[in-house]
Amino acid sequence: MFNDIKTMFWRSWINTLRMPEAVAMSVAIPAILMLVFINVFGGSMDVGAYNYANFIVPGILVNVLVQSSSSTGIGVNEDMTKGIFLRFRSMDISSAAFLTGHVIAAFIKTILTTTVTIGVALLAGFRPTAGFGDWLVILGLVVLFIFAITWFSVWLGVVMPDASSVSGILALMAILVFLSPGMAPTENMPRFLRYFAENQPMAPFVNSLRALMNNHEITDNNLLLAILWWGGILVVMFVVTILAYRKRLTI
C-alpha cells in the first residue's frame, strides 16, 4: 500500500509539473491578492492595534489555501473520467493510493504557494513578531488546514459531475473568508452575519494565526477550537471521500 501511494504521488506530481501555467497561477494569484489588499485597501480600514498587513495576512492565507486546493479536486475529477482510471480500476491497487497520491502532490504545491504568499507579504510590510515556538504552531495549523481543505476538494472531485462544479464550490468557500474575522473586523457586521462570522470554522483558525503571528495571547480557546474544527473536518472528509471513491470503483 505504501508503494502504491508513493507511485501515485509520483504520477500526480509529474502531472502537476506538466501544467506549469496552473502552478504559475497558483503562485501569482496569491501574490497579486496580497499586494492589492495591502496597498489598495490598507489605508482605508481601521483594524485597531494592528499594522494592516499584519492584520490581513491570516485572512488572505485562508483565501489562498482554499483557492489553491481547487486544482486538486479538478484533477481528481478529470482523472476519473479518463481512460487511465479504467486501467487503475482494473488493477489490484489499494483504494486510498490514487487519492492520497493526489493529496500529497497538492500538499507540496500548496506549501510552495504558501511560502510565496508569506514572502510577498513580508515585502509588502508584513512584520510578524512571532517567536520560534509560535512559528511551529503556525506551521502545524497551516498543515492541518491544508490537508483538511484538500480532502474536501478531493471529495468534491469524487462526487461532483464535472470539474467546473468543483471549482465553483471552492470559489464560494474562498469567499467565506470575507464572512469571518479574516478580512475585516466583525464589529461592524449586521448581527446575524456577525454571529456566523465569529463562529464559522475559519474564525478560530484566523484568530489563532493572527494572535500567534503578532505575539498576542490567544483568547477564547481559539487554538483548541481551530484544531478541533479542522482536525474534525479532515477526519470526516477523509472517511467520506474514501467511501464515495470505493463506490465509484464498481458500477
Next chain:
Amino acid sequence: MESIISVSNLKKSFKSHAVLKGVSFEVKRGGIFALLGSNGAGKTTTINILATLTKADGGRASISGYDCFAQKSSVKKSISLTGQYATTDGLLTGRENLILIGKLKNIKNPKKTADELLKKFNLVEAGDKLSSTYSGGMKRRLDIAMSLIGDPDVIFLDEPTTGLDPQNRLAMWELVKEMQSSGKTIFLTTQYLEEAEALANYIAILHEGKIAAEGTAEELKSMFPSGKMKITFDDDPGIIEKLKNAGLKALNVEQERPSLEDVFFATIGHEKGGNGDV
C-alpha cells in the same frame, strides 16, 4: 484444453434496460476468444463484469479458478484490461506510462521493462514524448504494452482495432497472434466479422443479451449449411426432369458454404447488407 474463463447465465440490467439476459461461455487457456457483437450489444459490459469492475445481477463467472464476484483481488492480479478508449495517461510520456504500471504491479525493474517494451513495440523514438501526442496506432501499441506488464494470464482487449486504419489494424492482428503464441489467453471484442475470423480460435456472437451462436469460424459456418439459391420458373414443377431430359449432366454438385457474415446475419435475423453498421 481446460477453460481459463467460465461464464454461466450472466445477467445485467441498467435500470430497466436488460443488457445481458443469461450469457454463458467458456474460454480455453491459451486461445484467442472473440466476443462478436454490434454496437451496444453488451461486449464492454461483459468485459467489465469479468474484470470485476461492474457488478452482475446474476450468474457466475470465474477466471483462473477465481470467482469474479468474490475474489476480486486475485482476479485482478491474473488479468489486464485494455479499454475501448485509450487507457493511457496523456500527461505522462510513453516511458513514464510503462514505468507507472510496472511500479503499480510491483515488478522488479520497471525502468528496464519499460525500455524493453518500448523497443518491442517500436516506440523508442516516441518514448519520451507525452502520450497524448501519439497517433491512434501508437496509443494502441502503448496501451497493449502496458497490458503486458506483470505477466497476466488473460489479456482483455476491448475493440482493439476500432478506429485504426487498415495498416495499423493488420499490425494489431499480428501483435495479438504474437501475444497468443507467447502463451497468453486473449479475450477480445469486435464488431468486425473478418477480424473474428482472422484471429479467433473460438467465436461467440452476442446478440440481444444472449450468446446467439458460438464455435470456431468453421463450425459456425457449418451450422448454417446452405448458401441457398432459389430459382422460380413460370412452369415450376419438373425443372430438374426437364434438364435431365435435355441431356444435361451434373459434373459436380457443391454445396456453397456461407461466409461468417452470412452466419452473423442469419443469427441476428437481419438481411445481409441491411445496415452497414454491423
